[in-house]
Structures are given as structure tokens and as C-alpha cells.
Amino acid sequence: MAASDVLLRISGLKKRYGSIVVADDIDLELPHRGCLGVIGPNGAGKSTLFHLLTGVVRQDSGSIVLDGNELSELSPHRRPSMGVVRAFQIPQCFENLTVNENVLLASYSAARLRGARARELATEALRRTGLSGVTDMHAGKLRLLDRKRLELAKALASNARLLLLDEIAGGLTDAETASLIELIQELKAMHSIIWIEHIPHALKAVADRVMVLNFGRKVMEGLPDDVMNSALVREIYMGIPADEAA
Numbered sequence: 550m551a552a553s554d555v556l557l558r559i560s561g562l563k564k565r566y567g568s569i570v571v572a573d574d575i576d577l578e579l580p581h582r583g584c585l586g587v588i589g590p591n592g593a594g595k596s597t598l599f600h601l602l603t604g605v606v607r608q609d610s611g612s613i614v615l616d617g618n619e620l621s622e623l624s625p626h627r628r629p630s631m632g633v634v635r636a637f638q639i640p641q642c643f644e645n646l647t648v649n650e651n652v653l654l655a656s657y658s659a660a661r662l663r664g665a666r667a668r669e670l671a672t673e674a675l676r677r678t679g680l681s682g683v684t685d686m687h688a689g690k691l692r693l694l695d696r697k698r699l700e701l702a703k704a705l706a707s708n709a710r711l712l713l714l715d716e717i718a719g720g721l722t723d724a725e726t727a728s729l730i731e732l733i734q735e736l737k738a739m740h741s742i743i744w745i746e747h748i749p750h751a752l753k754a755v756a757d758r759v760m761v762l763n764f765g766r767k768v769m770e771g772l773p774d775d776v777m778n779s780a781l782v783r784e785i786y787m788g789i790p791a792d793e794a795a
């Protein structure tokens with residue numbers, strides 16, 4: 550990838566907890582727009598990667614560079630204002646505030662905007678996520694799919710450039726998952742997204758590439774179909790040796 554096309558460059562990222570290696574020399578490049586799916590068995594280090602990106606956990610070595618700026622020395626509180634924003638499987642909102650207030654708060658606190666500019670960004674985030682019709686509803690009253698949409702709206706109102714989606718489709722029905730897939734497809738045209746997800750068809754529909762983690766190591770990266778149908782992935786998930794599964 551040409552240097553100007555790269556939003557995120559991770560090099561030699563390492564983290565261990567005692568004898569458990571959770572990030573084993575990970576290298577990764579992401580463009581300004583698009584979606585990278587991340588899969589791997591339980592304990593593979595997927596959440597740890599997000600913790601390292603958001604600064605909740607500090608790496609032992611290696612670098613994380615966003616648009617030319619090294620993030621490693623920045624506290625978790627500074628990273629959202631750089632555009633690194635995480636959306637959770639269990640939506641994190643203020644249930645007694647309205648949808649609009651929740652989104653405005655995100656643009657105040659993460660994007661550090663005020664006044665008309667904050668309101669504009671919030672309104673745009675609500676429009677893009679299909680929540681314009683429920684802006685005055687208390688967030689606690691939203692159905693699950695709309696809570697997920699709110700989680701994304703908050704990320705957009707935070708001026709997210711690197712959007713980290715952590716199993717955001719968890720708990721949805723098939724029809725709701727399809728709506729969320731459609732929304733994330735639209736978002737990837739303007740943001741760089743890393744999506745940890747256990748639902749293969751969701752990643753096949755949205756991701757441009759998929760990365761496989763196993764024991765903290767990046768063991769594969771490629772086109773979704775190639776990765777999901779690979780003997781290596783079958784071996785990792787089902788214990789079928791690669792040569793037998795091929």
C-alpha cells in the first residue's frame with residue numbers, strides 16, 4: 550500500500566501476560582476506508598488487539614501509528630480525539646438520556662466539539678445510522694438493534710476514523726443482523742473499520758479482508774472467502790489437521 554493510503558500501521562506489536570502471549574509480533578496495515586474482519590478462537594487475542602489500540606492495555610513493544618502519529622504514548626482518554634473509537638457488543642449508553650443527548654455527549658467528549666459544530670455532527674450521525682425518527686426517545690427504551698445503531702451513531706459523532714467493532718451483531722435476530730450489515734457496509738465507505746465477529750456471513754458480506762489470530766499470532770490475512778474456506782481456519786476452529794481438511 551502506498552504510504553499516503555495507509556491510515557493505521559501496526560508493527561511488531563507484542564504483549565504477554567506472564568507466559569501467555571496475547572500479541573505475538575503483529576504487523577498490520579489498514580487503508581483510510583474499508584473493513585478488516587478479525588476472527589480467531591476464544592483467547593486468541595482479538596479483544597487484546599482492541600485494548601492495545603484503545604490504550605487500555607500498553608504493549609510490551611512494537612508501534613501503533615495512526616495517520617503518521619504514534620499512538621503508543623497516548624493515554625486511553627486521548628485516543629478517541631485522534632479518531633480511534635470502539636463500539637461494544639453490549640451497547641454502552643446513558644439509558645436515562647435521550648438518543649440525541651447520548652450522541653451529543655459523544656461529540657462533546659470524544660470529538661471535543663461544542664455548539665453548532667457538535668450539533669451538526671450529532672445530527673449527521675443520527676441520520677446516517679437511521680435514528681432520526683427516535684432522537685427524543687430515552688436510550689433505555691430502544692430495541693436492541695437501535696441500541697446497536699446508537700453505539701455506531703456515538704462513534705460517528707466522535708469523529709471516528711478507525712472504528713473498532715467488537716462483536717456488535719451479537720444477540721440480534723437474522724433480520725436485524727442483515728440491517729446492521731447494510732449499515733456497516735455504508736459506514737466502511739467513509740471509515741476504516743476493524744470488526745471482530747463470530748458470524749461468518751456478516752464478515753463475508755462486509756469485510757474486504759479477514760485476519761485470523763491464534764495464540765496472539767496473526768496466522769493468516771486475505772480475502773474473506775479464501776480465509777473462511779481455508780484448511781488452516783478449519784483446523785483452528787474444528788481441530789481438523791490442515792492436510793486432512795484440504
Ligand SMILES: Nc1ncnc2c1ncn2[C@@H]1O[C@H](COP(=O)(O)OP(=O)(O)OP(=O)(O)O)[C@@H](O)[C@H]1O
Nearest residue numbers: 566569570571589590591592593594595596597598
Ligand atoms: N489482564 C489479563 N491478565 C492475564 N491474562 C489475560 C488478561 N487479559 C486477557 N488475558 C488472557 O489473554 C488471552 C487472550 O484474551 P482475549 O480476551 O484477547 O482473547 P479473545 O480472542 O478476545 O477471546 P474471546 O473470543 O473469548 O473474547 C486469554 O488467554 C486471556 O485469558
